[in-house]
Amino acid sequence: MELIVLWIVVFLALAFDFINGFHDTANAIATSVSTRALKPRVAILLAAAMNFIGAITFTGVAATIGKGVANPAELANGVEIVIAALLSAIAWNLITWWFGIPSSSSHALIGSLAGAVIGGAGIGAINSEGLIKIVQALIFSPLIAFSAGFIIMWILKLIFAKSSPHQVNKGFRFGQILTAAFQSFSHGTNDAQKAMGIIVFGLVAAGLQDTMDVPMWVKISAATAMALGTSVGGWKIIKTMGTKIFKIEPINGFAADIGSAAVILSATMIHLPVSTTHVITSSILGVGSAKRFSAVKWGVAGRILIAWVITIPITVLMAMLFYWLIDLFFIK
Numbered sequence: 001m002e003l004i005v006l007w008i009v010v011f012l013a014l015a016f017d018f019i020n021g022f023h024d025t026a027n028a029i030a031t032s033v034s035t036r037a038l039k040p041r042v043a044i045l046l047a048a049a050m051n052f053i054g055a056i057t058f059t060g061v062a063a064t065i066g067k068g069v070a071n072p073a074e075l076a077n078g079v080e081i082v083i084a085a086l087l088s089a090i091a092w093n094l095i096t097w098w099f100g101i102p103s104s105s106s107h108a109l110i111g112s113l114a115g116a117v118i119g120g121a122g123i124g125a126i127n128s129e130g131l132i133k134i135v136q137a138l139i140f141s142p143l144i145a146f147s148a149g150f151i152i153m154w155i156l157k158l159i160f161a162k163s164s165p166h167q168v169n170k171g172f173r174f175g176q177i178l179t180a181a182f183q184s185f186s187h188g189t190n191d192a193q194k195a196m197g198i199i200v201f202g203l204v205a206a207g208l209q210d211t212m213d214v215p216m217w218v219k220i221s222a223a224t225a226m227a228l229g230t231s232v233g234g235w236k237i238i239k240t241m242g243t244k245i246f247k248i249e250p251i252n253g254f255a256a257d258i259g260s261a262a263v264i265l266s267a268t269m270i271h272l273p274v275s276t277t278h279v280i281t282s283s284i285l286g287v288g289s290a291k292r293f294s295a296v297k298w299g300v301a302g303r304i305l306i307a308w309v310i311t312i313p314i315t316v317l318m319a320m321l322f323y324w325l326i327d328l329f330f331i332k
Helices: 002-034 039-055 061-069 080-096 105-121 128-158 165-205 218-232 235-244 250-269 278-293 296-332
Strands: none
Touching: 002 039, 002 080, 002 105, 002 165, 002 250, 002 278, 039 061, 039 165, 039 218, 061 128, 061 165, 061 250, 080 105, 080 218, 080 296, 105 128, 105 165, 105 278, 105 296, 128 235, 128 250, 128 278, 165 250, 165 278, 250 278
């Protein structure tokens, strides 16, 4: 029975990774698709391949997820907690995807895991130091990305101020192929590891391993699930990210991709999970502000901001509810 429950954890974690792929891939390729630097299908296939490569390259973020919120070895009901967390995160991702809202899969997973731990073991089981560190990364990374996008776009404006807009955009349309690949690679290095971390959390909670090391089968499975999810695409979110914030030209997309990918990859290198959605959106907002502050549709940005703010508290409550339902109908 315990083995069956553990396989449920693996299935749900890979399902989350698959959904994360089509939910968040839109963020990585939205600018290159909206500027027609890449055809949608080509962009998605490129993103899928680079996501896979990025996912199997690093594991530090997985360790942070696996032990940052709580210590799975100290949870008697850790496997059930993971199931509740994944059900909550998947449900929220699907709701926001349906309405085309670029909410954060990272916020959904962290909020859900915290809520499930509180529901299953009490607030005392939360690793407050680790959780604060994770939340700080989630909060500050968009601010850094906004600044990076603004500065990069401002520098490009100075460099190409006297150049022909047509020639500039023609050159940067080609450059966006490279930045889309870089963006997708960085996305894989951070986001796929979250599913790896949650699977390892379940393995440790079930007593099947003692360390937070990520087994090769977990790496390959998570990377494949994200790549397959990426191949499906997320057209509703592409429309929001690529067209509704401001009218993106190739030079803008290039700047936004470079700024956000650099922030995501830097966070991966220091083993911190960040919201790729938040980072990419903030970089686009920074680029738009540097181009012309009034060009940004701040009403749309405000709608996205609301989704950011409410994701963690809502998923905390959802995960607590899922755990209580599991406890009521399946554990006892």
